[in-house]
Amino acid sequence: MAKHELESVARALVSKGKGILAADESLGTIKGRFERIKVESTEENRRSYRDMLFTTRGIEEFISGIILFDETIRSKAKDGRPFPEVLGQKGIMPGIKVDKGPVDLPGFPGEKVTEGLDGLRGRLNEYRGLGARFAKWRAVIAIGDGIPTRTCIDANAHALARYAALCQEAGLVPIVEPEVLMDGAHTIERCEEATEATLKSVFSELQEHRVVLEGMLLKPNMVLSGKECPKQATIPEVAEITVRCLRRVVPAAVPGIVFLSGGQSAELATDHLNAMNALGGHPWEISFSYARALQDPALKAWKGEASNVPMAQQIFYHRAKCNGAARYGKYSKQMEAAAA
Numbered sequence: 001m002a003k004h005e006l007e008s009v010a011r012a013l014v015s016k017g018k019g020i021l022a023a024d025e026s027l028g029t030i031k032g033r034f035e036r037i038k039v040e041s042t043e044e045n046r047r048s049y050r051d052m053l054f055t056t057r058g059i060e061e062f063i064s065g066i067i068l069f070d071e072t073i074r075s076k077a078k079d080g081r082p083f084p085e086v087l088g089q090k091g092i093m094p095g096i097k098v099d100k101g102p103v104d105l106p107g108f109p110g111e112k113v114t115e116g117l118d119g120l121r122g123r124l125n126e127y128r129g130l131g132a133r134f135a136k137w138r139a140v141i142a143i144g145d146g147i148p149t150r151t152c153i154d155a156n157a158h159a160l161a162r163y164a165a166l167c168q169e170a171g172l173v174p175i176v177e178p179e180v181l182m183d184g185a186h187t188i189e190r191c192e193e194a195t196e197a198t199l200k201s202v203f204s205e206l207q208e209h210r211v212v213l214e215g216m217l218l219k220p221n222m223v224l225s226g227k228e229c230p231k232q233a234t235i236p237e238v239a240e241i242t243v244r245c246l247r248r249v250v251p252a253a254v255p256g257i258v259f260l261s262g263g264q265s266a267e268l269a270t271d272h273l274n275a276m277n278a279l280g281g282h283p284w285e286i287s288f289s290y291a292r293a294l295q296d297p298a299l300k301a302w303k304g305e306a307s308n309v310p311m312a313q314q315i316f317y318h319r320a321k322c323n324g325a326a327r328y329g330k331y332s333k334q335m336e337a338a339a340a
């Protein structure tokens with residue numbers, strides 16, 4: 001794909017009022033999600049669940065793209081159409097998770113590095129043939145005693161850049177996802193420091209690997225207090241500090257920032273996105289690429305029962321609509337009340 005095509009896909013993914021649904025849970029992750037609603041993680045149940053999400057009427061008003069897992073991009077909806085075709089016909093771009101997950105970084109207790117570069121060029125070409133227009137690779141950075149180390153940050157940044165360059169060669173827009181985890185009792189200042197150091201290294205490696213910044217998207221964590229920190233930052237503080245941190249390190253050439261939700265509640269993730277957009281004047285689009293914050297309420301309503309599909313779809317549509325409004329800084333608690 002030519003450079004201008006990568007740019008136009010990246011820009012379309014962050015169109016006004018729209019964002020991305022991350023539905024790329026690997027087998028272990030979806031098993032954990034299903035366990036909480038007492039549903040067995042069989043291929044058929046995973047297919048039915050994703051069918052429920054993807055066929056929700058009207059989500060294309062707020063969802064520009066959906067990230068799929070390897071099994072899903074090869075699966076068919078209930079009506080027999082392959083999932084990428086179902087999405088394409090709604091005007092939603094199919095994407096694909098291509099990393100193989102984080103493994104222990106040898107010699108660095110408590111730290112991980114993401115694997116998946118071996119054979120990636122071939123897999124990307126295959127996914128392109130299956131209809132994918134963009135891809136995603138997640139790196140995880142933990143905060144704790146003496147971590148993150150420079151070695152962990154740089155190893156993950158290097159892998160992200162290798163992945164991004166290979167994606168662009170294959171005609172796929174890379175979503176670059178370095179996630180600084182919210183697990184721990186650290187302060188928001190500590191999260192800001194770790195996020196800034198991580199993003200600096202990531203952009204240095206991306207430039208080193210000649211990645212076209214206009215043809216990629218960044219999927220970072222928001223800058224938050226650690227989950228167990230006794231002093232939790234307020235919504236305006238999170239918005240201000242997150243934007244301040246990103247402005248220091250993310251070049252304006254990047255068309256959009258699509259946040260992960262990282263374990264925040266669905267409403268809080270929407271509140272934070274809304275507050276950032278309400279600040280205005282950003283050099284990039286500020287959008288979402290949520291998994292849990294878009295899916296959790298619908299997953300709980302679904303419970304694996306076909307009879308619950310209409311209710312689950314209504315709830316999913318509502319969360320997509322709220323996040324669509326947050327893209328303009330126009331989300332309000334009245335929207336939640338009206339839907340209750």
Ligand code: 5MM
Nearest residue numbers: 022024025026029260261262290291292
């Ligand atoms: C951090 O996880 C990503 C965003 O999800 P949240 O909004 O829930 O934080 C998500 O795309 C994640 O990468 C996928 O669910 C795949 O996760 P696994 O752990 O299965 O690779």
